Amino acid sequence: MSDPHERHLDLFLDMMSAERGAAQNTLDAYQRDLQQYVAHLSEKRTSLLAVDRNGVQAYLMQLERQGFAATTQARHLSAIKQFHRFLVAENLRKDDPTAIVPAPKAGQRLPKTLSIDEVDRLFDAAEAAMAQPDLSPKAQLKAERNYVLLELLYGTGMRVSELVALLRSAIVKEAAMLVVRGKGDKERMVPLNDRAKDALLNYLKKLPPGRFAFPANTKEGHLARQVFARELKQIAIDAGIDPTKISPHILRHAFASHLLERGADLRVVQVLLGHADISTTQIYTHILDERLTQLVEKHHPLAQ
Numbered sequence: 001m002s003d004p005h006e007r008h009l010d011l012f013l014d015m016m017s018a019e020r021g022a023a024q025n026t027l028d029a030y031q032r033d034l035q036q037y038v039a040h041l042s043e044k045r046t047s048l049l050a051v052d053r054n055g056v057q058a059y060l061m062q063l064e065r066q067g068f069a070a071t072t073q074a075r076h077l078s079a080i081k082q083f084h085r086f087l088v089a090e091n092l093r094k095d096d097p098t099a100i101v102p103a104p105k106a107g108q109r110l111p112k113t114l115s116i117d118e119v120d121r122l123f124d125a126a127e128a129a130m131a132q133p134d135l136s137p138k139a140q141l142k143a144e145r146n147y148v149l150l151e152l153l154y155g156t157g158m159r160v161s162e163l164v165a166l167l168r169s170a171i172v173k174e175a176a177m178l179v180v181r182g183k184g185d186k187e188r189m190v191p192l193n194d195r196a197k198d199a200l201l202n203y204l205k206k207l208p209p210g211r212f213a214f215p216a217n218t219k220e221g222h223l224a225r226q227v228f229a230r231e232l233k234q235i236a237i238d239a240g241i242d243p244t245k246i247s248p249h250i251l252r253h254a255f256a257s258h259l260l261e262r263g264a265d266l267r268v269v270q271v272l273l274g275h276a277d278i279s280t281t282q283i284y285t286h287i288l289d290e291r292l293t294q295l296v297e298k299h300h301p302l303a304q
Contacts, residue, residue: 005038008048012086033079048087053097056080060104073104114254118241119154125239126150141206145214145223146231148196148203153248155196156180157255157273160248164223166213168204175201182274190272 013031016022022030040059041051059080063073081098088096114122126147135143153163162180170179175197178190192200204213212222225248232251233243256269 005042005048008087008092009034009038009083011090012083015086016082029075030079030082033076034083037076037080037083048083049093051097053099053101056097056101060101064104070104077101077103112245112250112253113257114245114250116258118239118245119251119254119258121239121241122150122154122235122246123147125235129235129238144199144203144206146228146235148199149214149223149228150232150235150251151196151199152178152192153251154255155193156190157252157259157269158190159183159252159274160225160228162274163248164214164225164228165220166222167211168213169211171200171204171213180274186274188271188274 013027016030017027037059040062041047046055060073060077063076084096084098087093130143130147149163152158158180162182172179175192178192179187180190181187214223215221216223218224229248232248233246236243236246256273259269
């Protein structure tokens with residue numbers, strides 16, 4: 001790194017320490033990031049006082065090619081922006097080349113999900129819990145309730161808050177459909193497969209009259225979602241699955257992912273999940289991309 005660059009960087013770090021009270025670990029991070037930036041400029045035969053907007057963006061693109069996460073790129077850009085503002089404030093250059101450089105966009109994280117085999121193991125464990133010998137009536141009903149909750153969650157993709165508060169009056173057409181009240185108090189119709197329908201009807205026959213499908217001695221009158229989340233993790237343990245991989249939300253993602261893998265339309269999944277905007281459902285488009293690639297590779301004559 002050339003002497004002028006070193007002097008500018010030292011002055012900047014002194015300012016950050018004296019005027020802004022930056023901690024030593026913060027100063028060290030600035031120094032590392034900015035030394036890397038200045039080294040890049042030297043390789044490109046330019047300088048802090050001559051680099052333009054395109055030069056700054058070229059550096060960020062290099063970070064991306066090197067595999068740095070968007071958050072790391074954004075941290076580098078933040079340091080670079082502050083450094084160039086300092087250079088302008090000190091009258092070392094007239095313009096700030098970072099003024100209109102946008103921050104790197106973080107890639108949207110794909111939702112965690114489960115394989116179909118793992119879901120099958122969850123059902124096997126829930127069924128085994130119901131079949132245990134010498135269960136008390138209370139324990140038997142609890143095991144059946146957990147199984148029905150699992151069936152409905154994976155079978156419909158409902159939010160856990162919608163599931164635990166399910167009204168018995170929402171079960172229509174002999175349980176072929178559920179009327180789910182979701183976000184914004186909006187209602188949607190959700191179909192039930194035969195297995196989930198049979199499990200739900202058999203379970204409801206064993207309950208006393210009441211408002212909720214999953215009653216509990218709580219302020220709301222229905223099962224708390226935290227209780228179900230805890231029961232779900234126990235089912236995972238019984239199934240030999242890492243319980244940290246399991247939550248009601250992850251099962252909802254599994255429902256959507258497995259539907260799309262089997263050929264469902266994204267708009268249909270949007271309706272079933274209760275997403276008001278298709279952009280929310282588009283986190284699953286990677287599955288559609290993979291399926292389209294497989295279709296082309298399998299059926300296009302030039303792919304052979």
